[in-house]
Amino acid sequence: MATQITAGSSELRDITKMERIGAHSHVRGLGLDDRLEPRENSQGLVGQGKARKAAGMILKMVQEGRIAGRAILFAGPPSTGKTAIALGMAQNLGQDVPFTMIAASEVFSLSMSKTEALTQAIRRSIGVRIREETEIIEGEVVEIQIDRSLTGATKTGKLTIKSTDMETIYDLGTKMIDALSKEKVLAGDVIIIDKTSGKVSKLGRSFARSRDYDAMGADTKFVQCPEGEIQKRKEVVHTVSLHEIDVINSRTQGFLALFAGDTGEIKPELREQINTKVAEWREEGKAEIIPGVLFIDEVHMLDIECFSFLNRALENELSPLVIMASNRGMSRIRGTNVRSPHGLPVDLLDRVLIVSTRPYSEDEIQQIIQIRCEEEDVTLTPDALNVLTSMAGSTTLRYALNLISCAQMVSRRRKAEKVDVEDLRRVYTYFMDEKRSVQWLKEQQGSLVFEEITTSRGDGENGGAVGDAMET
Ligand SMILES: Nc1ncnc2c1ncn2[C@@H]1O[C@H](COP(=O)(O)OP(=O)(O)OP(=O)(O)O)[C@@H](O)[C@H]1O
Numbered sequence: 001m002a003t004q005i006t007a008g009s010s011e012l013r014d015i016t017k018m019e020r021i022g023a024h025s026h027v028r029g030l031g032l033d034d035r036l037e038p039r040e041n042s043q044g045l046v047g048q049g050k051a052r053k054a055a056g057m058i059l060k061m062v063q064e065g066r067i068a069g070r071a072i073l074f075a076g077p078p079s080t081g082k083t084a085i086a087l088g089m090a091q092n093l094g095q096d097v098p099f100t101m102i103a104a105s106e107v108f109s110l111s112m113s114k115t116e117a118l119t120q121a122i123r124r125s126i127g128v129r130i131r132e133e134t135e136i137i138e139g140e141v142v143e144i145q146i147d148r149s150l151t152g153a154t155k156t157g158k159l160t161i162k163s164t165d166m167e168t169i170y171d172l173g174t175k176m177i178d179a180l181s182k183e184k185v186l187a188g189d190v191i192i193i194d195k196t197s198g199k200v201s202k203l204g205r206s207f208a209r210s211r212d213y214d215a216m217g218a219d220t221k222f223v224q225c226p227e228g229e230i231q232k233r234k235e236v237v238h239t240v241s242l243h244e245i246d247v248i249n250s251r252t253q254g255f256l257a258l259f260a261g262d263t264g265e266i267k268p269e270l271r272e273q274i275n276t277k278v279a280e281w282r283e284e285g286k287a288e289i290i291p292g293v294l295f296i297d298e299v300h301m302l303d304i305e306c307f308s309f310l311n312r313a314l315e316n317e318l319s320p321l322v323i324m325a326s327n328r329g330m331s332r333i334r335g336t337n338v339r340s341p342h343g344l345p346v347d348l349l350d351r352v353l354i355v356s357t358r359p360y361s362e363d364e365i366q367q368i369i370q371i372r373c374e375e376e377d378v379t380l381t382p383d384a385l386n387v388l389t390s391m392a393g394s395t396t397l398r399y400a401l402n403l404i405s406c407a408q409m410v411s412r413r414r415k416a417e418k419v420d421v422e423d424l425r426r427v428y429t430y431f432m433d434e435k436r437s438v439q440w441l442k443e444q445q446g447s448l449v450f451e452e453i454t455t456s457r458g459d460g461e462n463g464g465a466v467g468d469a470m471e472t
């Protein structure tokens, strides 16, 4: 039985995406100028100029549709802005270019195989821009006349609508009347009615009525009365991802699965049918492929099977730009006994363009701290700012950023407006950074429970993960 493949409606988009507020909420873009030169401190990003410029160049190529099926690796020490820069890229991508972010460990789930999880992530990152022609009615409302039956159960009515050239009367059914009253359409409004869906949208009030002051608020928008025909054909464009098309057409789940976020595995035969259909649409000029970006954070957590799958997927015609980030140096490739740069197999590394990030200078750290304080609505005294900056130098940037909100809590307790050095000192004793924690562990030698690390590596997932963690 041939399945009818549909692309769903544009409203379905973005249901599964959620805005996350947190460590990177201050990042609003890459902060580059028109010539793609990085500004020193812009759109929430500071320093790391070379990496930001590289990211900007890649972005430009993505936007021009020139760079699908390639891979980029951000490599550098922890908290040097790899994730932040990738998120900055996402903000600058443009509205209908898909961006998907996963942490590599999300791939290991019980409900689906690793390759299925990767396939879904890849297909989420490929947009299909679909062009459809619909018939619309566009004009200025001259009169709406509604007759209710005695019981009020049925309504009939007439809508008179005009353009600069003509005037037409339409009969209205109950559904249409409800739609018009929901939009609070009055005589003098300029409206569009989509003939297939019956959706009514108000463009504004006609200029001809701009002197009827009674029926409008301060924010009333005035528009010209439309010209020409009242009934027109109009092209609408909407973008969905391949994954959304997969889910909508998978019989077992239906599009409700998009709301639940629980899509399960999708049959390969269905994906093939969809690919064929999309190819057909492309030939007919109805659809266009928009390769987006798949960002895999902590990519060293993938195992050798995932890597070889990725390798192959990158060669596929329908492939997004894959951006990866890793903070590992030489480390073991998960699932093997082989050590390799960044924990990635050499054959994958070979196809990857590597962008490195470097530790920040003291001045840059200070600026980042200031940006975060603004974001979290915290004021530091100048002394506190200096102390926190030097703390970041001796611990890590991330630790220092984490202390900001903790210190604010302490300062509030003593009813102070600003966070001062003493608040920082306090939280510094409450919360340890990694170095002090290791020191503490040494002092406690023997009194904590230690886990034995087995030497047979590369077989079990758990054994592998412990091995990984100890190697860095
Ligand atoms: N150049 C920058 N400008 C502004 N904020 C930054 C910059 N670099 C890092 N940050 C902020 O510092 C924190 C740590 O950076 P991020 O998480 O991007 O590091 P990372 O390189 O991904 O580290 P890891 O390897 O541990 O994942 C985040 O809150 C991030 O938003």
Ligand SMILES: [Mg+2]
Binding pocket: 082, 083, 084, 297, 298, 325
């Ligand atoms: Mg990161």
